[in-house]
Amino acid sequence: GQQVMQIPQYQHVQEGEDFTTYCNSSTTLSNIQWYKQRPGGHPVFLIQLVKSGEVKKQKRLTFQFGEAKKNSSLHITATQTTDVGTYFCLVGSGGSNYKLTFGKGTLLTVNP
Amino acid sequence: NAGVMQNPRHLVRRRGQEARLRCSPMKGHSHVYWYRQLPEEGLKFMVYLQKENIIDESGMPKERFSAEFPKEGPSILRIQQVVRGDSAAYFCASSPPGGTEAFFGQGTRLTVV
Numbered sequence: 001g002q003q004v005m006q007i008p009q010y011q012h013v014q015e016g017e018d019f020t021t022y023c024n025s026s027t028t029l030s031n032i033q034w035y036k037q038r039p040g041g042h043p044v045f046l047i048q049l050v051k052s053g054e055v056k057k058q059k060r061l062t063f064q065f066g067e068a069k070k071n072s073s074l075h076i077t078a079t080q081t082t083d084v085g086t087y088f089c090l091v092g093s094g095g096s097n098y099k100l101t102f103g104k105g106t107l108l109t110v111n112p
Numbered sequence: 113n114a115g116v117m118q119n120p121r122h123l124v125r126r127r128g129q130e131a132r133l134r135c136s137p138m139k140g141h142s143h144v145y146w147y148r149q150l151p152e153e154g155l156k157f158m159v160y161l162q163k164e165n166i167i168d169e170s171g172m173p174k175e176r177f178s179a180e181f182p183k184e185g186p187s188i189l190r191i192q193q194v195v196r197g198d199s200a201a202y203f204c205a206s207s208p209p210g211g212t213e214a215f216f217g218q219g220t221r222l223t224v225v
Contacts, residue, residue, distance in 0.1 A: 033213050042203060043155065043216045088155065090214065100145055100205070100214055104154040 003027075004091050006103030014111050019076040021106035023089035032072045033090040034063060037105070043088060046074075081110050114138070116206050117186075118217035125224050131191040131198070133220045137206030144187040145205045145214060146172075146179060155203060161187060194224045 003026035013019055023032065031050045035043040047056055049065035049072060056063045062075045076083055086105040117136040125131050137144050142163050147155040157171040161181035172179065176194075181187040191198055201221045205214040 035216075042218045043205075045213055045215060048213045086154075100160070100207075101157060102147070102155045 004089065004101050004103045006089055006106060008106055009104065010107045010109075012109045012111065013079050015081060016078050019079050019083070019108055020073055021087050021089075021108075022071065022073050023091070023103050024071045025091055027070070029069050030092045032065060032092070033100075034072075034074050035088045035090060036085050037088065038085045041085075076108075079108070079110050081112050084108060084110050116141075116204060116215050116217035118202075118204050118220050120220060121218060123220055123222045125194045125222065127195055127224055128193050131194050131222055131224075133189040133191075133202050133204075133222070134186040135189070135204030135206075135217055136186040137204075138208075138215055141206035141208050141215075143207045143209070143214075144181050145207075146187075146189050147203045147205065149201045149203060149219075151200070158189070158202075191222075194222075196224050198222060199224045 005024045007022050011019055031048055033048045034046040036046055037043045047063050049063055052069050053067045054065040060077045064073045072089060074087055086107045088105045089103040090100050092100050116138055119134050123131055135144060144161045146158040148158055149155050159172045159179045160168040161179060163181055164183050176192045178190045199222055201219045203216050203219045205216045207214045
């Protein structure tokens, strides 16, 4: 079945430092989605990547999809306390039975 | 267009009772996913349904748990004879035909006492 590894599991940074989380798959992906979940909240959709080598930016967030479509990264530049939360990747395997599998998430804490 | 609606938001059940969790997908979405999140842990896939069909239930415990997505009405996740270990947040997500991005409801937090 679909295997998704997300690293690191935890990351603590000082406000202003950068942060990166990685998502790696054992198989080629149809697409990858990134979500953020605040403590006590629900996953909120951030972005979807579909194309090989795709790079998308949202303000201080940069999302990349690997050339082989087996890995992805989320990078936050100059973290702020509002960035605190768990960042999950969600991967899709194609075909008629489309299954979505979450990575275990990276919990980001930011020290002001 | 309302988002994914889950109810109740909080549910307290005594051991041995039944818990029934509801999920109304976004308009036009025919795919529903249920996930369970234990405290301090990630989201774990339970079941994937399309209208009137269970497509993949590989993440669902074999006993006491069942799910349905009828032609009319919300998707239901049913847990019979709940135990303390069932206490968790249960999230539902929906996506349109073709399986593009999924949108999550706010979850149902089940507490078994």
